[in-house]
Amino acid sequence: MTARVARVMIDSPVPALDHPFDYAIPDHLVDDIVVGARVRVPLRSGGRRADAYVIELAEQSDFDGQLSAIDELVSPIPVLTPEVWRLARRAADRAAGTASDIVRLAVPKRHVRVEKAWLAAEEPKPLSIEPPAVEGYADPDRLTAPGTRSALSAIPTLAETDAGVTVGRWAATVAQLAARVLATGRSTIVCVPDYRDQDQLQSALADCVPAHAVSRLDARQSAAERYRAFLECLRPGPRVIIGNRSTIYAPAAELGLILVWDDADDLHAEPLAPYVHTRDAALIRQEDSGCALILAGHTRSVEAQRLVELGWLTAVEPARTTSPRVILSDPAQTGETARIPSAAWRAAREALAHGPVLVQVSRPGYAPVVACQRCHTAARCRTCHGPLGIRSAGAAPSCALCGAIQAGWACDECGATQLRLVTRGTGRTTEELGRAFPGTMVVTSDGEHRVERVPARPALVVATRGAEPVADGGYHAILLLDGERMLAREALSIAMDCLRWWANAAALSAPRAPVVLVGVGGRLGQALATWTPESFAAAELADRRELAFPPAVRTASVSGDLSAVERAIDGVDPALYRDVLGPTELPDGGVRSVVRFDYAKGAALAAAMRAAIIANTTTRRRTPAAKGGYRPPPSLRIRFDETEILQ
Numbered sequence: 001m002t003a004r005v006a007r008v009m010i011d012s013p014v015p016a017l018d019h020p021f022d023y024a025i026p027d028h029l030v031d032d033i034v035v036g037a038r039v040r041v042p043l044r045s046g047g048r049r050a051d052a053y054v055i056e057l058a059e060q061s062d063f064d065g066q067l068s069a070i071d072e073l074v075s076p077i078p079v080l081t082p083e084v085w086r087l088a089r090r091a092a093d094r095a096a097g098t099a100s101d102i103v104r105l106a107v108p109k110r111h112v113r114v115e116k117a118w119l120a121a122e123e124p125k126p127l128s129i130e131p132p133a134v135e136g137y138a139d140p141d142r143l144t145a146p147g148t149r150s151a152l153s154a155i156p157t158l159a160e161t162d163a164g165v166t167v168g169r170w171a172a173t174v175a176q177l178a179a180r181v182l183a184t185g186r187s188t189i190v191c192v193p194d195y196r197d198q199d200q201l202q203s204a205l206a207d208c209v210p211a212h213a214v215s216r217l218d219a220r221q222s223a224a225e226r227y228r229a230f231l232e233c234l235r236p237g238p239r240v241i242i243g244n245r246s247t248i249y250a251p252a253a254e255l256g257l258i259l260v261w262d263d264a265d266d267l268h269a270e271p272l273a274p275y276v277h278t279r280d281a282a283l284i285r286q287e288d289s290g291c292a293l294i295l296a297g298h299t300r301s302v303e304a305q306r307l308v309e310l311g312w313l314t315a316v317e318p319a320r321t322t323s324p325r326v327i328l329s330d331p332a333q334t335g336e337t338a339r340i341p342s343a344a345w346r347a348a349r350e351a352l353a354h355g356p357v358l359v360q361v362s363r364p365g366y367a368p369v370v371a372c373q374r375c376h377t378a379a380r381c382r383t384c385h386g387p388l389g390i391r392s393a394g395a396a397p398s399c400a401l402c403g404a405i406q407a408g409w410a411c412d413e414c415g416a417t418q419l420r421l422v423t424r425g426t427g428r429t430t431e432e433l434g435r436a437f438p439g440t441m442v443v444t445s446d447g448e449h450r451v452e453r454v455p456a457r458p459a460l461v462v463a464t465r466g467a468e469p470v471a472d473g474g475y476h477a478i479l480l481l482d483g484e485r486m487l488a489r490e491a492l493s494i495a496m497d498c499l500r501w502w503a504n505a506a507a508l509s510a511p512r513a514p515v516v517l518v519g520v521g522g523r524l525g526q527a528l529a530t531w532t533p534e535s536f537a538a539a540e541l542a543d544r545r546e547l548a549f550p551p552a553v554r555t556a557s558v559s560g561d562l563s564a565v566e567r568a569i570d571g572v573d574p575a576l577y578r579d580v581l582g583p584t585e586l587p588d589g590g591v592r593s594v595v596r597f598d599y600a601k602g603a604a605l606a607a608a609m610r611a612a613i614i615a616n617t618t619t620r621r622r623t624p625a626a627k628g629g630y631r632p633p634p635s636l637r638i639r640f641d642e643t644e645i646l647q
Contacts, residue, residue: 003025003030003033003057003058003059004024004025004030004058004059004060005022005023005024005025005057005058005059005060005061005067006022006023006024006025006033006039006054006056006057006058006070007020007021007022007023007054007055007056007057007058008020008021008022008023008039008041008052008053008054008055008070009021009052009053009055009080009085009099009100009103010041010043010050010051010052010100011050011051011052011053011100011103011104012050012098012100013098013100013101013273014098014617015098015610015613015614015617016614016617016618017098017100018092018098018099018100020055020056021041021052022058022061022062022063022067023039023041023067023068023069023070024067024068024069024070025057025069025070026069026070029070029073032073032076033054033057033070033073034054034057034076034078035054035055035056035057035078035082036053036054036055036077036078036079036080036081036082036085037053037054037073037074037075037076037077037078037079038051038052038053038073038074038075038077038079038110039051039052039053039054039070039071039072039073039074040052040070040071040072040074041068041070041071042068042069042071044068049071051074053079053080053085053103053107054080055080055082055085074110075110075115077115077118077119077231077234078234079107079110079230079234079251080103080106080107081234081251083251083255083285083288083289084103084106084107084249084250084251085099085103086288087102087249087281087284087285087288088102088103088106088249090284090288091274091276091280091281091284092274092276093603093606093607093610094276094280094284094602094603094606094640095274095275095276095606095639095640095641096274096556096606096607096609096610096613096638096640097273097274097275097276097610098273098274101272101273101274102249102274102276105246105249105270105272106246106249106250107230108223108226108227108230109223109227110227111223111224111227111228113224114224114227114228114231115227115231117228118228118231118232123235123236124212124213124235124237126237127182127185127210127213127237127238129179129182129183129208129209129210130183131179131180131183131184132176132179132180132207132208133176134173134176134177134180135172135173135176136155136169136173136318136319136320136322137173137316137318137319138319140176140177140180141180143177143292143294143316144177144180144181144256144257144292145292146256146290146291146292147290147291147292148292148293148314149286149292149293149294149307149312149313149314150292150293150294150295150313150314150315150316151294151295151296151300151304151305151307151308151313151314151315151316152173152294152295152296152297152316153296153297153298153300153315153316153317153318153533153534154168154169154170154173154296154297154298154318154507155169155170155173155318155322156169156298156322156323156324156503156506156507156531157169157322157507157511158470158473158474158507158508158510159171159172159204161203161204161206161207162206162207163203163206163207165203166453166470166471166472166473166474167200167201167203167204167470168200168470168507168508169507170261170296170297170298170507171197171200171201171203171204172204172207173296174190174201174204174259174261174296175201175204175205175207175208175209176208177257177259177294178190178205178209178240178257178259179205179208179209179240181238181256181257181292182209182213182238182239182240184238184256185238185254186238186254186255186256186257186291187238187239187240187241187252187253187254187255187256187257188238188239188240188241188252188255188256188257188258188259189241189242189247189248189250189252189255189257189258189259190240190241190242190243190247190259190260190261191243191244191245191247191248191258191259191260191261191268191278191282192242192243192244192261192262193244193245193261193262193265193267193268193466194244194267194466195218195219195220195244196452196467196470197261197262198216198218198242198243198244199452200470201242201261202214202216202242205240205242209240213238213239213240214239214240214241214242215229215230215232215233215239215240215241215242215250216229216241216242216243217229217230217233217241217242217243217244217246217247217250218243218244219243219244219246230250230251233250233251233252234251235253236253237253238253238254238256239252239253244267245267245268245269245270245278246270248260248278248281248282248285249281255285255289255291256291256292257291257292257293257294258282258285258286258291258292258293258294259293259294259296260278260279260282260294260295260296261296261297262296262297262298262500262504263277263278263279263295263297263301263303263304264297264299264301264302264303264304264493264496264497264500265466265500266643269643273637273639274639274640275639275640275641275642277641277643279295279301279303279304280641282295295313297500298500298503298504298507298533299496299499299500299503299533299534299537300533300534300537301496301537302493302496302537302540302541302544302551303551304537305534305537305538305540305541306541306551306552309538309541315534323531324478324506324507324509324513324515324531325509325512325513325514325515326506326515326516326517326528326529326531327343327347327514327515327516327517327529328517328520328521328525328526328528328529329341329343329344329516329517329518329519330519330520330521330522330525331519339424339481339482339518340479340481340518341518343516344479344481344516344518345436347477347479347514347516348437348460348477348479349437350477351475351476351477351513351514352437352440352458352460352476352477353458354458354476355456355457355458355471355473355474355475355476355510356454356455356456356457356458356459356460356461356471356475356476357458357459357460357461357475357476357477357478357479358461358463358468358471358475358477358478358479358505358508358509359429359433359460359461359462359463359478359479359481360463360464360465360468360478360479360480360481360482360501360502360505361424361425361426361429361462361463361464361481361482362423362464362465362481362482362485362486363423363424363425363426363464363482364425364426364427364446364447364448364464365389365391365425365426365427365446366389366390366391366392366393366395366425366427366428366431367389367390367421367422367423367424367425367427367428368389368400368423368425369387369388369389369421369422369423370388370389370390370397370419370420370421370422371419371420371422372411372413372414372416372418372419372420373416373418373419373420374411374414374416374418375411375413375414375416376420377411377412377413377414378422379397379406379409379411379419380412381399381401381402381404381406382404382406382409383399383402383404384399384401384402384404386399386400386401386402387399387400387401388400388406388409388419390419390421391427392427393427393428393431396409397409397419423482423485424482425446425464426444426445426446426449426462426463426464427444429462429481430442430444430460430462433460433462437460440458440459440460441458441459441460442459442460442461442462443459443460443461443462443469444462444463445461445462445463445464445467445468445469446463446464446467447464447467450467451463451467451469452469452470453469453470453471453472454469454470454471454472455471455472456471456472456473461475465486465501465505466501466504468504468505468508470508471508471510473510474508474509474510474511474513475508475509475510475513476509476510476513477509477513477514477515477516478505478506478508478509478513478514478515478516479516479518480502480505480506480515480516480517480518481518481519482518482519483498483502483517483518483519483520484519484520485519486498486501487520487524491644492544492549492550492644493643493644495524495536495540496536496537496540498520498524499524499527499528499533499536500533502517502528503528503531503533506528517529523536523539524536548578548596550641551641553578553596553597553598553599554596554597554598554599554602554640554641555594555595555596555597555640555641555642556594556595556597556605556606556609556638556639556640557592557593557594557595557638557639557640557642558592558593558594558595558609558636558637558638559586559590559591559592559593559636559637559638559639560590560591560616560635560636560637561590561591561635561636562583562590562591564616564635564636565583565590565591565592565593565636566583567612567615567616568609568612568613568616568636568638569593569595571608571611571612571615572595572605572608572609572612573604573608576597576601576604576605576608577595577596577597577601577605578596578597578598579595579596580593580594580595580596581593581594581595581596582594602640606640609638612636612638613636613638616635616636
């Protein structure tokens with residue numbers, strides 16, 4: 001029978017519209033409408049039209065009245081595949097969000113010129129490659145077998161591609177696993193935190209996967225380039241799809257493997273509603289598709305450790321133990337209080353005779369935080385009371401929030417006018433090292449100075465965490481500074497974050513090169529020195545279980561107007577949650593409460609929270625739009641599993 005009804009998803013963030021709508025298919029579109037196509041449909045209110053996606057075709061509708069007809073077929077290409085739609089629906093339901101918000105991440109904006117070129121292009125030739133060996137792991141076939149789920153500990157060394165490019169050993173391992181899956185006629189999705197990781201992975205893939213079988217979905221791409229890469233993923237046949245967090249929603253023919261690299265990285269946390277983490281979306285998609293799943297990293301996240309202890313993930317270690325040579329320089333043991341102790345100076349001087357040296361610091365800029373020289377009170381802006389910092393040598397202090405220059409600053413507590421540097425960023429560290437090592441090139445790599453690679457010649461590379469360039473052949477020494485200051489940040493995950501930052505930097509060292517960790521000892525320092533991050537993750541998880549902190553329990557952060565927050569929580573059955581923390585005041589004038597609940601109650605509690613969102617949007621008093629069409633933000637926001645609610 002010919003389908004006469006199209007069930008569509010309206011592309012709208014309005015929660016009340018987050019359900020399928022039935023529309024009649026006009027006679028002239030019966031042969032062209034397919035599942036996943038973009039269409040334009042009428043809305044009964046105000047004679048408006050809305051963009052939509054066809055999610056299902058049927059012979060008839062359950063609606064007794066007369067159906068409105070689809071106005072227009074925007075594109076015949078099925079850009080929203082059934083698998084991606086199921087993922088979007090399940091992920092949105094788990095996070096009490098709308099599926100259209102996730103589809104907006106999954107499907108790029110349409111470009112007609114790119115679409116026409118793609119339709120006119122020839123189909124790619126069938127692939128035929130030999131599966132490469134996976135160096136360092138005993139049973140790679142078990143890792144990629146359908147239905148398996150693994151927590152993979154990466155080998156913390158470097159590798160060299162056939163083209164002579166130095167990459168992390170992890171990138172070579174991921175490329176080899178993806179090539180083995182590709183050889184079986186299945187696709188692989190690899191999600192990495194940022195463009196640096198994507199570049200390393202693409203270089204490693206060039207050794208074992210044909211270039212036309214690799215699609216890269218990059219946030220730095222132009223809209224047209226991203227749409228072209230997305231359309232290539234729609235073609236039949238296996239592919240390797242790499243990119244950042246939204247790549248988890250990419251269409252893939254015969255999906256065989258999902259691999260998430262460094263899932264604890266903050267860049268995997270989606271900042272847009274409904275705030276679904278890459279790891280959570282990967283777990284949902286693996287369960288739906290039956291493919292293999294690998295969470296890989298130099299360290300193991302606490303969330304992955306919980307899944308390992310539950311038996312949901314299988315821990316996989318390298319067949320041979322290889323770890324960097326970490327040296328601890330703890331003031332409690334050495335008695336030295338200098339920012340760069342003598343052991344670190346010696347290691348840097350000796351290493352500079354052979355090649356580059358990496359110096360990791362906590363903050364970018366020159367002196368991000370300053371204080372009164374006399375009473376040590378933090379220096380504050382006279383305009384907005386924000387923290388003051390110094391952007392360059394000799395510059396007057398300025399506010400980090402409003403940017404106001406604070407010439408003639410005086411301390412509010414004691415009246416002194418002299419400042420002391422509380423933190424030294426990349427700029428100040430570069431200046432100090434330049435004076436200490438005259439004639440040596442000093443390279444800065446941070447958010448403002450992006451350096452991806454340095455040659456194998458003597459140089460000092462000063463980098464913030466996560467911005468460390470890859471050195472050809474590896475660094476001959478690595479100094480990890482400001483460890484004590486990194487740990488001073490008030491965040492639940494700070495210990496695990498620091499361990500991950502240091503481990504990722506240590507993995508860039510040349511064989512047997514010294515890695516000096518300054519200012520940190522104890523259990524955390526020993527975990528890095530003995531390279532036992534899994535044991536540290538297990539201990540951290542045990543502590544969080546005792547305190548009922550995530551991921552031992554799930555959380556829902558409910559923020560907004562006090563009345564809206566109270567109504568939302570009052571509408572939830574108390575049997576669904578453990579307790580409610582708050583409300584506490586927020587800087588923007590609203591309040592926030594945190595609901596803690598068990599995983600088994602997640603679906604029911606998310607449904608109740610979603611009902612609260614719909615009720616809030618439909619019952620709150622409407623305010624007229626201000627000049628320019630501005631409307632105030634919603635008075636209620638709900639975010640599940642927020643990573644830093646205890647910050």
